[in-house]
Amino acid sequence: xxxxxxxxxxxxxxxxxxxxxxxxxxxxxxxxxxxxxxxxxxxxxxxxxxxxxxxxxxxxxxxxxxxxxxxxxxxxxxxxxxxxxxxxxxxxxxxxxxxxxxxxxxxxxxxxxxxxxxxxxxxxxxxxxxxxxxxxxxxxxxxxxxxxxxxxxxxxxxxxxxxxxxxxxxxxxxxxxxxxxxxxxxxxxxxxxxxxxxxxxxxxx
Numbered sequence: 001x002x003x004x005x006x007x008x009x010x011x012x013x014x015x016x017x018x019x020x021x022x023x024x025x026x027x028x029x030x031x032x033x034x035x036x037x038x039x040x041x042x043x044x045x046x047x048x049x050x051x052x053x054x055x056x057x058x059x060x061x062x063x064x065x066x067x068x069x070x071x072x073x074x075x076x077x078x079x080x081x082x083x084x085x086x087x088x089x090x091x092x093x094x095x096x097x098x099x100x101x102x103x104x105x106x107x108x109x110x111x112x113x114x115x116x117x118x119x120x121x122x123x124x125x126x127x128x129x130x131x132x133x134x135x136x137x138x139x140x141x142x143x144x145x146x147x148x149x150x151x152x153x154x155x156x157x158x159x160x161x162x163x164x165x166x167x168x169x170x171x172x173x174x175x176x177x178x179x180x181x182x183x184x185x186x187x188x189x190x191x192x193x194x195x196x197x198x199x200x201x202x203x204x205x
Contacts, residue, residue, distance in 0.1 A: 018195065021189065045069070045076040064092055067092035140159045154194060156182060157197065
């Protein structure tokens with residue numbers, strides 16, 4: 001996997017743009033501070049973490065993933081993940097369904113059906129199409145990989161519960177927005193909606 005070179009302030013253009021188009025963002029960015037998003041150096045680890053994080057709180061996901069990742073010595077590979085059998089994952093607090101998903105991910109990587117080495121060369125939709133071939137990886141999980149694994153700049157995870165709640169608060173809505181409403185409300189944030197999402201997640205912390 002090629003080494004990534006990260007500029008000192010990689011999101012300065014995004015922050016300038018968001019502040020210019022949305023006063024509420026300007027206030028939020030001042031309150032939260034710099035965007036701390038940086039690309040992952042271990043794609044397999046990022047995917048496993050995204051699977052564990054499905055439909056549970058951020059705090060619970062961090063606790064469970066901490067237990068799981070403690071068993072991995074060094075880089076995450078199909079071989080290093082071999083210690084993550086179903087019993088171990090169960091003891092870490094991983095549900096039966098997610099245990100099956102992680103084991104499926106291990107099998108896909110180990111067999112070569114999923115090659116993460118050059119996945120960063122694909123565009124966003126190609127990556128989503130590729131990842132969703134793996135059992136247990138849906139669009140939301142693939143979008144989390146795009147955001148936290150690759151830092152693709154304009155990802156809009158409309159199914160994320162935390163984002164739904166934050167969008168509702170940000171725009172002072174009475175009900176959660178539908179996907180088309182999501183697109184309309186966030187259109188002005190393009191092409192930096194990933195950074196906008198990161199700040200909105202801070203609203204949910």
